[in-house]
Amino acid sequence: MAKPLLRSLVPEEIAPAVGELGGEAYRARQVAGWLHVHDALQWDEMRNVPRPLRAALAERFDLQALTPVERQESSDGTRKFLFRLRDGQTVESVIIPMESHSTFCLSTQVGCAMACRFCATARGGLVRNLEAGEILEQITHLRRDLAAAPISGHGDRQFNVVFMGMGEPLDNWDALPTVLRIMMDDDGLAMSKRRIQVSTSGPGEGLRRLVAAAPGVGLTLSLGGTTDEERRRLMPVPGRTPLAEVIELGARYARQSARRTTIAWVLIAGKTDQPEQARRLAKLAGSGPFKVNLIPLNVLDDDAQEPSGPAAVLAFQEILTRAGIDTTVRLSGGRDIAAACGQLRRRRLAST
Numbered sequence: 001m002a003k004p005l006l007r008s009l010v011p012e013e014i015a016p017a018v019g020e021l022g023g024e025a026y027r028a029r030q031v032a033g034w035l036h037v038h039d040a041l042q043w044d045e046m047r048n049v050p051r052p053l054r055a056a057l058a059e060r061f062d063l064q065a066l067t068p069v070e071r072q073e074s075s076d077g078t079r080k081f082l083f084r085l086r087d088g089q090t091v092e093s094v095i096i097p098m099e100s101h102s103t104f105c106l107s108t109q110v111g112c113a114m115a116c117r118f119c120a121t122a123r124g125g126l127v128r129n130l131e132a133g134e135i136l137e138q139i140t141h142l143r144r145d146l147a148a149a150p151i152s153g154h155g156d157r158q159f160n161v162v163f164m165g166m167g168e169p170l171d172n173w174d175a176l177p178t179v180l181r182i183m184m185d186d187d188g189l190a191m192s193k194r195r196i197q198v199s200t201s202g203p204g205e206g207l208r209r210l211v212a213a214a215p216g217v218g219l220t221l222s223l224g225g226t227t228d229e230e231r232r233r234l235m236p237v238p239g240r241t242p243l244a245e246v247i248e249l250g251a252r253y254a255r256q257s258a259r260r261t262t263i264a265w266v267l268i269a270g271k272t273d274q275p276e277q278a279r280r281l282a283k284l285a286g287s288g289p290f291k292v293n294l295i296p297l298n299v300l301d302d303d304a305q306e307p308s309g310p311a312a313v314l315a316f317q318e319i320l321t322r323a324g325i326d327t328t329v330r331l332s333g334g335r336d337i338a339a340a341c342g343q344l345r346r347r348r349l350a351s352t
């Protein structure tokens, strides 16, 4: 059986763990620094931690859970990674270069149980949840990659995180609150909540938990439909929660975190780009503190569904904008490297 991951421990848990192994109190901070500031993946990288303490920690914990197996770089600068986990499963992460910083897109599960019709990850169902340390270690690898190959113009180590990779983050409530705590803790990654975005398909139970926990990070809700029936057709599992409740929870979360909730809308030619859908979406988005992000579908290799063309995207956006809804269009990067979440993993599974 694999040992527990040291990176899964919240900062207050590191001190007793180090103390039990005979380390002085200040060593806990050093160890946390190696995990979350210096991105250590090998015990001997922890240079100022005494060798016996490193050995004792290594007896009890694993430091590395992810092995990089593939790295692809798109012509637009998007970098995509496939990692093998200790049990042989694989997950993907992406670095998306923005104007002044990078955005890290992280996975939270191996596979996903939500069965969304436009998603490659959905195809194999849920395999398992990732542990907190497995989610956080994706950041470690992505930062190491950026340190080795910096993106010009980005300058420092500033990055944003979106939980928009494989899996439904709110369906992994075992790990997500711990991950968010470590990301925002001063002795963890010390990230501002403004730099973190949870992107969800909106399963009711998960949304209710998020609203109750109120972590203050950004929320993106993928709706998939402007009526309950439409939503159920495209997103069968999250669609079990009535749209009215999803919108109400999204609005409540936005008010409590003083930050508008983003409604993500995937544009599929002939299916989700109709003018009446735009009008209904405008009504839903106008009912609370929302903005809208339109995302033309990422084409899957075995699917007949097509993204909406530029004219349909513009027409859809115009209806929303005319209704006073703040609407942006996101052209997803890395099309030439299969950057839609789950595609790299599927290709590898198909070739083995």
Ligand code: SF4
Pocket: 112, 113, 114, 115, 116, 119, 120, 121, 122, 165, 166, 167, 168, 200, 201, 341
């Ligand atoms: S879109 Fe997200 S929630 Fe839906 S199946 Fe894919 S990974 Fe899961």
